[in-house]
Amino acid sequence: MEKTVSLDLIERAKKIKLLILDVDGVLTDGKLMIGPSGELCKTFHVHDGLGIALSKKFGLKTAIITGRTSKMVKFRANELKIDALYQGQSNKVNALVKLQQEFHVNLDEIAYVGDDLIDLPVLTRVGLACAVPNAVSEVKARSHYITVAHGGHGAVRQVIEMILRAQGFWDQIISDYTQAKTFEDIEQ
Template identity: 50%
Template structure:
């Protein structure tokens, strides 16, 4: 992971992470079936990372340039209520989101991969990128994942935020508790 000098300080302030979809939550490919249906491969590790963010009180949102039923379905699955689709100029959606949530730029992170993401990345407190982001996006990011879009980059970047906030050890510990064995008292008698 590539981490720039102000990233840790910025991550401590984050209350919301905004996600791009194509190239961030997915690998950026557009898969079209023979009858024209679209497929988008989402990563389960990213999904768990988003769920953990919610449990830590970090909100998530999606702002994407394309419209698709698959994004709406995945957002609903992950309890992401703030979803803006069809926004090729993402600034309007970003401003609406800030107004609706009352959050300030420095309280928001954005994970992007392409030029369409730059206008918001230049505003937020913590601009982040996937490993295979275009050079201009990488140049303007404080944190760059080791993973490409759709391959666990979102999870990787969320873990950076959890660690910066001092939450990672508690998150990890919650998964290290063994399943409680039921008492065998009274069984088989």
């Protein structure tokens, strides 16, 4: 993660209560592997998974809005205990409005991580717009934060770490890991 962040970015991150993620190109590297029977295969990074687990420990809600529909994404979302999953969304703003109502949050309390043009309508409305380096230039130009890691390679973890640092939780996380005698100690 980048060592220096602006005061504006820190102030935006302090307000975040809901983190919304795109899938292809953000949680994955954007590649679609198609098997001989037409089945899709996607890979996810464990750093993102741990980041999501850590964020939940401190009350951050998580959601996915994706343009595609995939059993694999549903499985991973369930595995990570993602709070809301919207698949097959060609108009992501509709899902954003539903999430805003469901979680009773203002737009400035929402962070979104995206990579392509379909993400622009959401990115331009939320309080903390984030992009991955593999995002198209129009998305990067409208983002408050661009991760160092590419999509599918721990980018979501970097966004979560930045938010948790801004909210003052990161030192506690490190302390929990360095003081723990067992993994169960950390999960509590």
